[in-house]
Amino acid sequence: MFFLRCLLAALVSHTALALTPVGHTPSGKPIYVAPSGSRVKPVGRNMEVFAPNGSLIHTFVNVIPPTVTKGSHALAPRQTLSLAQATTPLTDPTNILESLNTSYTVPSAPTNFESQVIYLSANVVASDDNGVPFGMLRAVLQYGATSFWGGPYWTINTELEFLPDGGTLSISDPNFNNTVAVGTAISTSLVHMDEGDDIFWYAAGFDTAPEAPRLEVGWSTPVSVAVGLEEEGVTQRSSYPAESFTFSQTSLTLTNGAPKISWDLSSDPSTGAYITADVDGSENAELSVHFGN
Ligand SMILES: *[C@@H]1O[C@H](CO)[C@@H](O)[C@H](O)[C@H]1NC(C)=O
Ligand SMILES: *[C@@H]1O[C@H](CO)[C@@H](O)[C@H](O)[C@H]1NC(C)=O
Ligand SMILES: *[C@@H]1O[C@H](CO)[C@@H](O)[C@H](O)[C@H]1NC(C)=O
Numbered sequence: 066m067f068f069l070r071c072l073l074a075a076l077v078s079h080t081a082l083a084l085t086p087v088g089h090t091p092s093g094k095p096i097y098v099a100p101s102g103s104r105v106k107p108v109g110r111n112m113e114v115f116a117p118n119g120s121l122i123h124t125f126v127n128v129i130p131p132t133v134t135k136g137s138h139a140l141a142p143r144q145t146l147s148l149a150q151a152t153t154p155l156t157d158p159t160n161i162l163e164s165l166n167t168s169y170t171v172p173s174a175p176t177n178f179e180s181q182v183i184y185l186s187a188n189v190v191a192s193d194d195n196g197v198p199f200g201m202l203r204a205v206l207q208y209g210a211t212s213f214w215g216g217p218y219w220t221i222n223t224e225l226e227f228l229p230d231g232g233t234l235s236i237s238d239p240n241f242n243n244t245v246a247v248g249t250a251i252s253t254s255l256v257h258m259d260e261g262d263d264i265f266w267y268a269a270g271f272d273t274a275p276e277a278p279r280l281e282v283g284w285s286t287p288v289s290v291a292v293g294l295e296e297e298g299v300t301q302r303s304s305y306p307a308e309s310f311t312f313s314q315t316s317l318t319l320t321n322g323a324p325k326i327s328w329d330l331s332s333d334p335s336t337g338a339y340i341t342a343d344v345d346g347s348e349n350a351e352l353s354v355h356f357g358n
Pocket of ligand 1: 100116117118119120122
């Protein structure tokens, strides 16, 4: 058995980058797909993707930033993403994220399709020692992108994105129709799973569609959260929905319960989209994305 495992490990290490991208985002970042129920786990600076049957199917190499030694110079954050997000730092390793839930209604489709991709989601965010995010796990409402991976309609999926340009792991499930109609009510959850190891495990899924794609990701350090918009390839207002988009009943719980927080709000400098906290705090918050003028 041990020999077989070594043999398997040897074979696998030769094909460590087993998945080939199914496509690229408008800015050229690779998109990989894995089966629903896949798990991704940190090993050193790599993140390893395991299929539901336990086989290693892909390794994202060196996507976890190195630990910063004390006194070394902080790197300036590399900002290549177009985000309008509500964020809150969670820094206490004894009081970690237990769940982040939110609900929304699928908005009207943009009137202009230019292969843009719009992601609307609550995210688990992993950051380096300087607080610069390098990975996001999300249950996402997505508009646009390629004919293989989305199109001029809304879809739901679970995804893991590595920043700034490490690529995206998305779920492909031939048995699930992930296109969602305008007006559909959706609830998503990101939930901590205690597996008795020293990894911070989170599952992303859809409470309104339990059979929808699921993805579980483990991190070596405690995570924080972000809720909002990420886009690529939007060049004009009509490439966004006409109306604002609201994340309602947004609830954040930590080990010690609901924390007292006020969301930090950012805007997307490239398109003017921004987010407001119409109801602030960690219980039943309402966060609205405004897509500019
Ligand atoms: C495990 O799942 C992967 C991904 O679906 C598949 O490629 C592989 O053949 C499976 N392995 C076994 C032993 O079933
Ligand atoms: C969030 O969703 C999970 C999964 O449905 C649920 O177990 C949990 O109670 C929810 N938390 C809150 C604060 O609503
Ligand atoms: C998938 O769902 C969408 C939205 O409900 C629907 O319009 C479409 O016909 C469905 N596709 C298939 C192949 O069932």
